[in-house]
Amino acid sequence: MPRTVMPGDTITREARRAGDNVLLDGDTLVSTAVGIVNVSDDTVSVIPLSGKYMPRADDLVVGMVISHTSQAWELDINAPYVGFLLATDVFGRDFASHADELTSKLALGDLVAARVANFDRTRDPLITIDDRDLGKIDSGELVKMAPGKVSSLIGRQGSMIQAIETATDAAVTIGQNGWAAVSCESADGLLRAKRAIGVIDQWAYSPGLMDRVKSALGHGGG
Template sequence: MKTIVVPGEKLSSETRFNTYKDNGETFSLVCGVFSENDKGGKIVPIKEKYIPKIDDQIIGVVSEPKYGGAVIDINSPYSAFLPTKREYKHYEIISASVMEVDETNNPKLGYEKLLTGGEVISVAPEKIPRIIGKNNSMIDAIRNGTGCMIMVGRNGRIFIANGDIEKAKQTIKRVEKEAHKSGLTDEITKFLGEKQ
């Protein structure tokens, strides 16, 4: 059963993220969708800004090439720095992983790879886990259904190349919109099958 919780609302079961504790009771910190199972509760916020964390795979756009590196726009209030010898140009798209985050949340990137010959779409960062699905089930379904090479960044950017790009975009937007539905993976697999 999924319910909407608001900031300060008391939760019926122990929940780890987006909550705080007061007098042994758990309260919600955000406005979000609350669901619970045997292991405990879970809150998915209705809206969220991407805050970089170590080991996140992200897709960024070069916003300021500099000597010895580049400033990367990672779809977050915080901009990232990529130390590299390669000279990047404005608006080039890269995938990278977050190597370190300092105490003011400013990330440093590494293991970068230039992405060419595809399209980047933006989705809400809080919907990314749903787009990937349990054990990659959703993203694999979209990959198989469209024949696209799809790369998902934790920061809400998705790179799509080869195959039926339009269809992949359409499907991802649908998943984003209907993220709260149960049994969505089957529905999407069916939807992709029908269109072929």
């Protein structure tokens, strides 16, 4: 059974290291979030069940263009900070702000699969689409879940997402920020894949998760 905690709850007084969402107060490890206790090696952390995404370098994220300047796009990445995608990242080194129109490549509302290039809280996170499988998402639907539940959507060695994709023929691009783009040739497959993701968002840390997902994948219709 996963152990649930709330802000202020004592997790343990054993000598362990404080990981994410855990505070060391004297000799006590205290949770700072509503979440699930996770112990690995000597580190105690709490997986939060709600809240925004905190950017980390190298994470894959799904973002939406919300504005642009002459030099960069600003993306909503479900984080406290907007992600910056530099024009040079898209147009190449010889980008010229007077000649190249940013909206010709990415317009307001466009969704992109991107990677966090760097982030240190003093400046907004810089993101890049300069890699294969990154860039504008042309089809499908955006589905949102709590970032803390993304690992459940992926599953051990990708087992959960593989099960969903195999059962529905959908392709799912999962951002660590809790946003996923789901596309599928058939409307029924899309519906079932979305329903399965919804089940994971609701039941991420429940013991019978796989069974619930299977039943959501089972049949289409309503």
